[in-house]
Amino acid sequence: MSRLLRTSRLFRPAARPGTLAALAAAGALTLAACGTGSGAGGSGGAPDTLTEIDYYDAAPQNTQLPQILDECAARTGVKIKHQQVPRAQFMPKLLQQASARSLPDLALIDNPDLQQLAATGGLVSLSRAGLSTEGLYPSIVQAGQYQGQTYGIAPGVNGLALYYNTDLFTQAGLKPPTTWDELTADARKLTRGSRYGVAFSAVGTEEGTFQFEPFFWTAGASLKALDSPQAVQALTLWKDLVGSGSASKSVVTWTQADVNDQFMAGNAAMMVNGPWQLPTLNADKKLHFGVVPIPIPGPGAKPVTPLGGEVWTVGHSNAAREAKAVAVVKCLLGHDESATWSKDAGYIPSNQRAAAQLAASDPQLAAFVQEVGTAKARTTELGTDYPKVSQALADAIQAALAGGTSPEKALSQAQSAARN
Amino acid sequence: MSTTVQGRPAAVTAAAAAPGGRSRGPARARWAAVAFVAPAWLYVAGFYLYPLASSIRMGFQDYTVSSFYTGVAPYVGWDNYSKVLHDSHFGRTVLNTVVFTAGSLVFQFALGLALAVFFNRRFPLGGPLRSLLLVPWLLPLVVSGTAWRWILDTDSGVLNHALLQLHLIGHPVPWLASTHDALTAVTLVNIWVGIPFNMVILYGGLQSIPGELYEAAALDGAGGWQRFRHITLPLLRPVTAVVLTLGLIYTVKVFDVIMILTQGGPAGSSQTLTTFAYNLSFQQLEFGRGAAVGNLLIVVAVVFAVVYLRATREQRQAGR
Numbered sequence: 001m002s003r004l005l006r007t008s009r010l011f012r013p014a015a016r017p018g019t020l021a022a023l024a025a026a027g028a029l030t031l032a033a034c035g036t037g038s039g040a041g042g043s044g045g046a047p048d049t050l051t052e053i054d055y056y057d058a059a060p061q062n063t064q065l066p067q068i069l070d071e072c073a074a075r076t077g078v079k080i081k082h083q084q085v086p087r088a089q090f091m092p093k094l095l096q097q098a099s100a101r102s103l104p105d106l107a108l109i110d111n112p113d114l115q116q117l118a119a120t121g122g123l124v125s126l127s128r129a130g131l132s133t134e135g136l137y138p139s140i141v142q143a144g145q146y147q148g149q150t151y152g153i154a155p156g157v158n159g160l161a162l163y164y165n166t167d168l169f170t171q172a173g174l175k176p177p178t179t180w181d182e183l184t185a186d187a188r189k190l191t192r193g194s195r196y197g198v199a200f201s202a203v204g205t206e207e208g209t210f211q212f213e214p215f216f217w218t219a220g221a222s223l224k225a226l227d228s229p230q231a232v233q234a235l236t237l238w239k240d241l242v243g244s245g246s247a248s249k250s251v252v253t254w255t256q257a258d259v260n261d262q263f264m265a266g267n268a269a270m271m272v273n274g275p276w277q278l279p280t281l282n283a284d285k286k287l288h289f290g291v292v293p294i295p296i297p298g299p300g301a302k303p304v305t306p307l308g309g310e311v312w313t314v315g316h317s318n319a320a321r322e323a324k325a326v327a328v329v330k331c332l333l334g335h336d337e338s339a340t341w342s343k344d345a346g347y348i349p350s351n352q353r354a355a356a357q358l359a360a361s362d363p364q365l366a367a368f369v370q371e372v373g374t375a376k377a378r379t380t381e382l383g384t385d386y387p388k389v390s391q392a393l394a395d396a397i398q399a400a401l402a403g404g405t406s407p408e409k410a411l412s413q414a415q416s417a418a419r420n
Numbered sequence: 421m422s423t424t425v426q427g428r429p430a431a432v433t434a435a436a437a438a439p440g441g442r443s444r445g446p447a448r449a450r451w452a453a454v455a456f457v458a459p460a461w462l463y464v465a466g467f468y469l470y471p472l473a474s475s476i477r478m479g480f481q482d483y484t485v486s487s488f489y490t491g492v493a494p495y496v497g498w499d500n501y502s503k504v505l506h507d508s509h510f511g512r513t514v515l516n517t518v519v520f521t522a523g524s525l526v527f528q529f530a531l532g533l534a535l536a537v538f539f540n541r542r543f544p545l546g547g548p549l550r551s552l553l554l555v556p557w558l559l560p561l562v563v564s565g566t567a568w569r570w571i572l573d574t575d576s577g578v579l580n581h582a583l584l585q586l587h588l589i590g591h592p593v594p595w596l597a598s599t600h601d602a603l604t605a606v607t608l609v610n611i612w613v614g615i616p617f618n619m620v621i622l623y624g625g626l627q628s629i630p631g632e633l634y635e636a637a638a639l640d641g642a643g644g645w646q647r648f649r650h651i652t653l654p655l656l657r658p659v660t661a662v663v664l665t666l667g668l669i670y671t672v673k674v675f676d677v678i679m680i681l682t683q684g685g686p687a688g689s690s691q692t693l694t695t696f697a698y699n700l701s702f703q704q705l706e707f708g709r710g711a712a713v714g715n716l717l718i719v720v721a722v723v724f725a726v727v728y729l730r731a732t733r734e735q736r737q738a739g740r
Contacts, residue, residue, distance in 0.1 A: 088702075091702065091705075092702060095485065096488075099488040099489065117485065119485060120485055120490070121489050122489045194576075203683070204683055204684065204685035204686060204687065204688075205683065205703065248597075249594040249598065250573060250575060250594065250596070250597045251597075252685060253597050253682065253686075267576075384485075387703065387705050388704045388705075388706070391699070391704050395687050398685050399599070399686070399687035402594070402597055402599050402602075402686035402687060402689070403598070403599035404599070410687075413508065417507075420503070420506075
């Protein structure tokens with residue numbers, strides 16, 4: 001059971017069901033708005049205890065993060081009250097706290113959500129507080145900025161690549177694919193019995209969009225025009241993989257954690273997934289796999305993957321608390337701390353030099369490090385409009401894969417929905 | 421909501437109770453009544469009326485993420501409602517909600533009634549079996565929903581496996597992975613969840629039908645079907661009304677079953693108004709529109725709640 005319920009840190013299925021009745025949700029949030037502060041953060045009081053919130057609820061990250069936090073807290077001379085919230089409840093929780101004006105001192109938030117939260121005015125500008133983003137990947141720096149100010153800095157980043165089962169590839173006498181044609185051909189050859197050639201997540205949330213974006217962007221499409229010929233080309237690739245039976249019809253219900261389970265169980269010869277799965281995959285000694293960059297449409301194209309990962313933010317309280325919180329963030333972003341964290345959690349250090357060192361020492365991460373260099377932050381094109389367009393794109397993917405709608409029609413519907 | 425208004429009916433009851441009791445000053449009795457009623461009213465006001473009013477207000481505002489921090493949300497009139505009504509998903513969603521609700525109600529009731537009639541006869545192990553049928557009701561929906569996700573899985577699900585073995589289907593049915601089957605699948609699961617409720621209430625209703633009626637009918641030569649048609653159904657009518665109205669209100673607002681199984685997908689094919697509201701508020705962060713859909717749902721629920729209250733009142737009056 002835990003397998004299916006457990007999902008990646010990066011994303012969770014759209015909702016932790018049963019806890020939030022949509023009917024009451026809007027009202028409940030407002031109720032919180034005028035309630036007293038929820039006790040997290042807030043103003044006043046000696047800054048000897050800081051509050052922190054994140055959504056890392058899966059091993060190994062859920063134990064590593066508190067550890068590194070405590071280390072940095074001890075060095076700064078404060079205590080940290082640590083809190084984990086499931087991914088689906090994370091934004092509602094933060095919004096509640098924002099409305100009670102008691103945002104936590106430290107929050108580790110998903111990078112595409114940063115601009116939305118920064119727009120509330122509840123976050124401390126880290127650039128004004130004197131934190132530097134020098135040496136970090138420009139794309140993650142950009143994802144942490146809103147209106148020219150840096151509000152979030154990432155200790156590590158991630159992306160997507162193609163995992164392949166080396167045993168199956170050797171048996172079939174194949175080499176890992178580098179182009180879309182090779183991907184399609186290999187997937188067809190490796191599909192046998194109950195095993196599919198390739199697995200990916202096309203679930204109807206941001207998670208599905210995130211998995212599609214490497215193909216979408218690599219084809220040359222833009223989120224500003226969902227119905228471009230390049231976008232149609234990318235969606236056609238996915239539709240053909242499912243249509244020909246090389247990928248399961250169930251991809252529309254799989255989260256990235258489900259995809260990982262399918263790959264580990266030998267039900268898929270290849271999968272699209274991120275580096276955060278490496279600790280789990282490596283724990284299975286019988287599984288032999290390799291990682292290559294996402295295949296490209298034709299020779300000469302460069303893979304453009306979406307940049308994943310979380311950024312540290314500091315919530316407004318009072319000057320003394322904010323200073324302490326900034327000091328903790330500075331420690332968390334330190335060279336050794338972020339390197340340790342990245343290594344254990346399956347992340348790429350956001351510092352370019354540290355990333356290059358890691359790639360040299362760890363071949364599993366080489367593909368990811370190579371891609372992060374050209375990766376794109378999801379909010380670059382659209383800013384705070386991203387969630388809406390992402391949802392429209394996820395709907396289009398599902399309509400094409402599960403509903404028999406043509407990619408052209410699905411994407412043109414998505415474009416008009418996104419503009420609405 | 422001033423206390424004086426509520427004080428009046430309360431005082432009436434107090435006064436009605438007074439004859440035969442010790443003589444007390446009317447003012448004191450009234451204050452005592454208010455003191456007893458006040459906590460309930462405060463609770464209702466704080467936890468029902470206030471959120472309801474906020475939700476209605478939110479439906480008329482352009483409520484964004486920053487509104488949560490600044491508290492500023494411009495008034496936009498009926499804009500949210502008109503956008504929701506013109507949303508390309510809206511028609512489909514309403515249709516889904518109707519199909520889901522009607523399908524669930526009809527089958528839950530029919531199967532619940534059949535089981536209730538079945539268990540109304542005495543036979544060995546009837547009691548334990550009946551208790552076992554309550555399990556779907558007792559399990560947390562997260563648990564049963566997850567189990568159903570496995571059962572309905574296209575490739576490794578036990579349902580497809582069984583159907584294939586029985587040669588009822590030629591190739592696996594993508595229950596949760598196809599826009600054609602997803603709504604059927606979530607409705608099936610919801611029917612399964614709802615059967616115990618229907619069975620328990622209808623069983624209780626059956627127990628209250630006097631056995632002599634059946635004996636007399638049997639003596640008059642009425643067959644099994646005739647007894648069911650002319651005794652069971654008419655005498656069960658009051659209970660039926662309660663079961664169906666409550667079932668309707670519960671089903672319209674079902675959220676967790678759909679969220680666990682399909683999240684409203686694929687491509688909105690199993691989206692109902694509840695998941696639509698959730699999606700608008702927490703995926704697209706369009707809180708005003710989410711609230712608008714929520715309010716529409718409240719209107720639907722209130723309409724049926726009024727119908728229900730009317731029906732029960734008439735029943736009570738008829739019973740007197």
